[in-house]
Amino acid sequence: MSTRIHHPGLRAKVMSAEQAAAFIQPGTTVGMSGFTGSGYPKAVPAALAERITAAHARGEQFQINLHTGASTSTEMDGALAEAGGIALRTPFQSDPTMRKKINAGEIEYIDTHLSHLAQTVWNGFYGPMRTAVIEVSAIREDGTLVPSSSVGNNKSWLDLADQVILEVNSWQSEDLEGMHDVYYGTALPPHRKPVLVNSPSDRIGQPYFECDPEKVVAVVETHGPDRNSPFKPADDASIAIAQHLVEFFEHEVAQGRYDERLLPLQSGVGNIANAVMAELVKSRFTGLTAFTEVVQDGMLDALDSGTLAMASATAFSLSTESAERFNANAAKYRDKLILRTQEISNHPELVRRLGILAMNGMIEADLYGNVNSTHLMGTKMMNGLGGSGDFARNAFTSFFLTPSIAKGGDISCIVPMVSHVDHTEHDVHVVVTEQGLADLRGLSPKQRARKIIDTCAHPDYRDQLEDYYQRALAGSGGLHTPHLIGEALSWHQRFLDTGTMKQG
Secondary structure, X not given: OHHHEOOHHHHOOEOOHHHHHOOOOOOOEEEEOXXXXXXXXXXXXXXXXXXXXXXXXXXXXXXXXXXXXXXXXXXXXXXXXXXXOEEEEEOXXXXXXXXXXXHOOOOEEOOOOOOOXXXXXXXXXXXXXXXXXXXXXXEOOOOOEEXXXXXXXXXXXXXXXXXXXXXXXXXXXXXXXXXXXXXXXXXXXXXXXXXXXXXXXXXXXXXXXXXXXXXXXEEEEEOOOOOOOXXXXXXXXXXXXXXXXXXXXXXXHHOOOOEOOEOOEXXXXXXXXXXXXXXXXHOOOOOEEEEOOEEEHHHHHHHHHOOEEEXXXXXXXXXXXXXXXXXXXHHHHOOOEEEEEHHHHOOHHHHHHHXXXXXXXXXXXXXXXXXXXXXXXXXXXXXXXXXXXXXXXXXXXXXXXXXXXXXXHOEEOEEOOOOOOOEOHHHOOEEEEOOEEEEOOOOOHHHHHHHHHHHOOOHHHHHHHXXXXXXXXXXXXXXXXXXXXXXXXXXXXXXHHHOOOOOO
């Protein structure tokens, strides 16, 4: 595997994961690579988890503060959480063990806009970063680093850390080289300059990370796949949501608000997102572009079909089958894909200027269009905000998508008042469930409530919502945004008490 390490000085620093993990000290802040299960370190976190477990067995305290790009994997987040080795985690996670410990109060979790984390770390809000553990696909002769399947915050962690541990993963395709666009022009106020991306295909940086070889204390060779989780086949609800969206796109083209190639697409991760891309592949639309965070299966299919001409992102999130297909054909995607730092992939000003069509999932929406995308029953963290806020606040059209019910029908995803607000009604333009699509643009709060009840609510809950709304109109004392404050969250309380939101 040393054929991937071309710098003699760094080749001399190759060691085992256990030896490398010994450089990480208790109580320090560590930045690791990884974004939606791609490009995370495969060996050092597991070795660190074993070291932490052994320290705890001796009665010693050993925890670190951990920053990444976004979610990683069970072998990283899960192993470190299981070992009790995480004191603080940012900015996003999706591991069941990590989630359980966050909700038990055992791990402090700061849910952060993905475009914001690097600048807050640069500003010192989290203290100094001692170590960066970064996966790359190769080390070049001059010491520059070929990124792997995600870029995320890696550029910032390499710059900020006092010491660097590199994992060189030969599973990653060598043909990734040249696909990345690492931008070194970011700065903190008052020294910022415009970021000159005028279309998703523009390149403004370089294909490699820079890192002083003197900062590198260890190089670990690995050969392991990303967290290539299978996606469930699209169900009827996901397909219906996707069909509503494609019909809406056709309507917007007819109205002259979008052109025949729409506007650049942003799509969250999951089965609904894949279903949307599948419906677009079946539609008449071709030559589309994407300016998004993540390329997943549906977007790869759209690139193959010509529905998408190109996509700009910061990471992949692929099933095993699609990852194998990508690795076998990475060279042919080099002109169709750009992987950027997440400061650029999620840059609010670029989202606003490029006119992104932002499609993100949610847990629940209320009658007036406020959206909760992070918390279950108001208190339990699911995964985190991710990049949805970066895109929703600044999108040309902001869509939020969900089935109308959950838990076999015991939860309505349309409620009188959301139990936690991540996206206010001002940032939510369109709500879509399998029942229908509610275009909320240009509507007052009462008009939005009428549209959401009639269009998006499940029939099992529509009468309950109508009853609440009519009583709020009659008795709230305020007819701009009518609410019964003592009852607005009663649906959530009913579920906690009885296991269903349905009235008895």
